[in-house]
Amino acid sequence: EAGVAQSPRYKIIEKRQSVAFWCNPISGHATLYWYQQILGQGPKLLIQFQNNGVVDDSQLPKDRFSAERLKGVDSTLKIQPAKLEDSAVYLCASSSIRADTSTDTQYFGPGTRLTVL
Amino acid sequence: AQSVSQHNHHVILSEAASLELGCNYSYGGTVNLFWYVQYPGQHLQLLLKYFSGDPLVKGIKGFEAEFIKSKFSFNLRKPSVQWSDTAEYFCAVSTNAGKSTFGDGTTLTVKP
Numbered sequence: 001e002a003g004v005a006q007s008p009r010y011k012i013i014e015k016r017q018s019v020a021f022w023c024n025p026i027s028g029h030a031t032l033y034w035y036q037q038i039l040g041q042g043p044k045l046l047i048q049f050q051n052n053g054v055v056d057d058s059q060l061p062k063d064r065f066s067a068e069r070l071k072g073v074d075s076t077l078k079i080q081p082a083k084l085e086d087s088a089v090y091l092c093a094s095s096s097i098r099a100d101t102s103t104d105t106q107y108f109g110p111g112t113r114l115t116v117l
Numbered sequence: 118a119q120s121v122s123q124h125n126h127h128v129i130l131s132e133a134a135s136l137e138l139g140c141n142y143s144y145g146g147t148v149n150l151f152w153y154v155q156y157p158g159q160h161l162q163l164l165l166k167y168f169s170g171d172p173l174v175k176g177i178k179g180f181e182a183e184f185i186k187s188k189f190s191f192n193l194r195k196p197s198v199q200w201s202d203t204a205e206y207f208c209a210v211s212t213n214a215g216k217s218t219f220g221d222g223t224t225l226t227v228k229p
């Protein structure tokens with residue numbers, strides 16, 4: 001079984017530029033998560049999708065971050081414009097259990113390491 | 118809102134020493150509890166999880182964790198660590214609404 005795929009693995013941009021990350025979850029997984037992990041901290045949930053609907057985006061900075069999962073499969077996360085404090089690893093995870101049952105073992109991708117200069 | 122606290126940021130042990138990593142959470146309702154591990158250069162992966170039933174949960178590679186509801190704790194233990202256990206360990210909580218919260222992690226270094 002293929003794991004969660006993410007690209008790119010690394011990205012360096014200057015502040016005020018835009019960047020996009022892509023995630024392809026494990027086949028058949030209905031729930032998809034985007035996390036931001038700043039160095040020395042744990043993953044912080046940015047947005048959670050159930051199929052192509054948003055379950056939770058309460059911690060997503062909506063003035064600059066956006067995410068979509070149009071066909072309920074792969075997803076993109078965009079930052080526009082980027083700030084220095086956006087430097088982090090962006091993790092995508094997926095799970096096969098419905099979000100409302102909370103029995104959600106998550107399978108993580110390798111992450112995208114973003115550096116904003 | 119729920120939160121997760123991992124008290125030890127960095128633990129250094131010699132091989133064969135016993136390990137206990139602390140995890141406390143704050144949430145008034147029913148929770149599911151997880152420990153994830155990230156080995157150097159690898160993805161985050163599940164170590165063990167508690168949903169219900171026996172509060173003593175056994176995971177992969179000889180790890181176990183005990184859910185103590187009265188203490189809001191889910192500490193991770195291993196009786197004898199190996200050099201290959203060197204990794205970062207994250208405790209996580211998910212609620213009935215499906216929202217997950219992670220602790221800030223504990224880096225374990227095992228000296229050969």
